[in-house]
Amino acid sequence: MKGRGVDNNPANRFDRLSLEWHVPRPDGESTQYLVDSSKSIIATNSSPDVAFDASVNPYRGCEHGCSYCYARNSHEFLGFSAGLDFETKILVKEDAAELLRHELASRRWIPKPLGMSGVTDPYQPVERKLKITRRCLAVLAESRNPVMLITKNRLVTRDIDHLSELACHQAISVAVSVPTLDADLARIMEPRASHPRDRFKAIDELSSAGIPTSVMIAPTIPGLTEHEIPAILDFAATAGASRANYILLKLPGAVEEIFVDWLGQHFPDRKSKVLSRIRQLRQGQLNQSDFATRGRGRGQLARDIHEFFEINRRRVGLKNGVPTLSVASFRPPETEQGRLF
Secondary structure (H helix, E strand, O other), X not given: OOOOOOXXXXXXXXXXXXXXXXXXXXXXXXXXXXXXXXXXXXXXXXXXXXXXXXXXXXXXXXXXXXXXXXXXXXXXXXXXXXXHHHHHEEEEOOOHHHHHHHHXXXXXXXXXXXXXXXXXXXXXXXXXXXXXXXXXHHHHHHHOOOEEEEEOOHHHHHHHHHHHHXXXXXXXXXXXXXXXXXXXXXXXXXXXXXXXXXXXXXXXXXXXXXXXXXXXXXXXXXXXXXXXXXXXXXXXXXXXXXXXXXXXXXXXXXHHHHHHHHHHHHOOOOHHHHHHHHHHHOOOOOOOOOOOOOOOOOHHHHHHHHHHHHXXXXXXXXXXXXXXXXXXXXXXXXXXXXXXX
16 A cells, blocks of 8 residues: 555454455545544653653554554554554644643652654654644753653754753753665555654754764564664764664564564565574564563574674674763753742
8 A cells, every 4th residue: 555554454352243345545645634532641651671660651552553563452442443544544732832831740750851752753744733742852851850762753853942852951862763765665565654864864953962872773684684773873973873773573462463464475485484584582482572582583593683783883883772862951841830839
């Protein structure tokens, strides 16, 4: 389906009934934006392999349409499919900035780095119009609460003003995700994300503005993209990135079926090789969810990929890991009630 990452809508694993379409859907089915009436905005997690334990997600679902996205499963909790629904039915948290202001102003809030986003991209296409992420960043800049941004959209450079303010207080890091340099592959694998060339331009603009920026080679897909690691690191270092990290492909829940189907449609000649290499990383399976190895894999192939990454990371002079952010400058943001006094 033109402009979409996938064209199937597998049944929701949590619903007993499902609707099957027997009539062809319109080419590039239009996106629906639905109001998310959540009463809170900061979500928490206890995953030891995630760099933050609290996050802000302005959107649910993502129009970037990445065929491999682990967050697709989250749409099933809302009664949708992890397939085409994930990229065509986007829930919008219109009150995100107001909710964030309220939660950061609470006496119960203990300042800590927030991830944005832990699930879907905060700079997906509709953000250009709605500016929900921008309004959230304004609150974070006012309160000087540290934030870790990750995106694959050059739109992040629009908010350099707020990011620079946070940088003054060692309260920002931005990771730009670049899984491939191949524009043709990116077009079918992550169709509505920025061109790889534009992501490096974003790294250049952000780092030139004094904002700590890293490249995230995620996901690294064995048999399809891992050979690109040296070139991606070269481009990132030239653009001014200070750090680099990678995460191996993860296929939890419904994502396994979706990605395998996508692979068969677009790379039937490589499908067997890619799946075989994934199984080498996952002890014969296509996915393992344990925190210790889900992002790095196990076995000799996992060690080979890690060493390949590390040799090239050191060669171009990039650090690994994430920078330490400071909460020393935090101050509760003003609220409407506070202004009355």
